[in-house]
Amino acid sequence: MSRWIAGTVPRDDATRTAIAQAVGAALGRTVALDELGFRRPTTADPQAGLAYPGSAEDGVVATAQLLDADLASAPVVLGAPTNVAAWNEASVSWLVGSQPPVGDRAEGPSRIGLSDVQRLRTMRETFDRLDSTFGGAHARNSLVQYLRTELPLLLRAAGTADVRRALFAAAGESTQLAAWMAYDAGLHGLAQRYFIQALGLADAGEDCLLAASILDAMSHQASFLGRYREAANMARAARLGTDSIGIPILTSHFHIMEARALARIGDADACDRAMGSAVHHFEQRRAGDEPAWISYFDQAEMAAELAH
Incomplete structure (x- = not known):
């Protein structure tokens, strides 16, 4: 020592x-x-990031390991295929609420406040703009480096339960962006792992709507990769997990992701029902009720999804 x-x-x-x-x-x-x-494991764990975290701290450890493996360009992670069982486990674990709630933390490497939450969200918005302008691969390594430097310290810091929940939710948003960037770069096994850890972080932050949107994104990836039944199931899980909240535009998007998968399976009747439900809920949307991150889902986007 x-x-x-x-x-x-x-x-x-x-x-x-x-x-x-x-x-x-x-x-x-x-x-x-x-x-x-x-910060660098002597050998990268081939399973890094695949398991849904059983607690908030498990999620911090798994996310740090995954970011380390990504920064080290570990082939066992960057070149890994997607794992169907991991999708199923994550969906069920989130639905049954397997994580204990985040509470106050009296000790840690530092102390956090709401300004730290806002800083993390502002950085995510900055990287999101770079992603939208130049493509996911452009700023991906910079985002991963930033998250590896900041997230573990922030998530282990002392703070009140309310602030810590908000921080875990913000971390989930940032990790979801890392997943989308890996998806855009064609690193689908890596993207799946980031999505799973983002879901766990959102769960720890008790942000049900964000968690459901991450499942929705996982459904999108599964459809892209030809895993249509898993895609339909994850879209259904997102909808089931938010039934009691009832945000029409989100419910509409979950139905449309399910319809996309059912169309590829060839189940015309179920696809028609899902599209009909998507349109019905879309027409019930109310301005101001939805989270800011679903604002892109407008009439033109809905028309494009129906065309799919």
């Missing part, structure tokens, strides 16, 4: 783990490897 304090980074995982346990014992809390600056 003295050599590490002097600036030597240990190369083997056993030494890193021992240091983390010793520091954690001194602080009276669990200390993750990435908190100590061990």
Whole structure:
């Protein structure tokens, strides 16, 4: 440990783990490897990011591991295929509410407030504009580097439950953008993992609408990759999980994603019903009721989806 304090980074995982346990014992809390600056795993975990997190801290660890593997260009992650079972597990885990709620945190590497939440959201909007203007691959590495530097420290910081929930939701939005950028770059196994971790972060933040929109995006990816039944199921899960909230334009989009998948399966009757429900809910939309991130779904977009 003295050599590490002097600036030597240990190369083997056993030494890193021992240091983390010793520091954690001194602080009276669990200390993750990435908190100590061990940012590159000696070997990338082929399963990094695939499992739906069982707790908020599990999500922080999994997201940090995935960002590390991405920055290291680990072939076992960047070149990985999508995993059908992971889609199914994530959908069910979110629907049944498997994560415990985020509470107050008295200790951490720093203390956060709502200004930190706004800063994270502003940076996401900046990268989103770059993505829209120049394409996902243009700023992808910069976004990943930013998230790896900022997210773990922020998500482990001390703060009230309300602020921490807002921060986890903002982290989910940013991680979803990383997923879309990987999708646009053709890295579909990586994109799937980012989507799953984004869903877990949104769940930890108790942002049901954001979580459902992430499932909706996962349905879009599954359709693109020819996994139409999984795509239809994820769109249905998004709709079921938000039934009690009843935002018409979101419900409309979930139905249209289901219809897109059903059309490719060849189930004409079910597809017609889904399209009809999509149009019905779209006509019930009320300005100002929807989250800002669904504002793009206007009449022209609806017409384009129906054409699909």
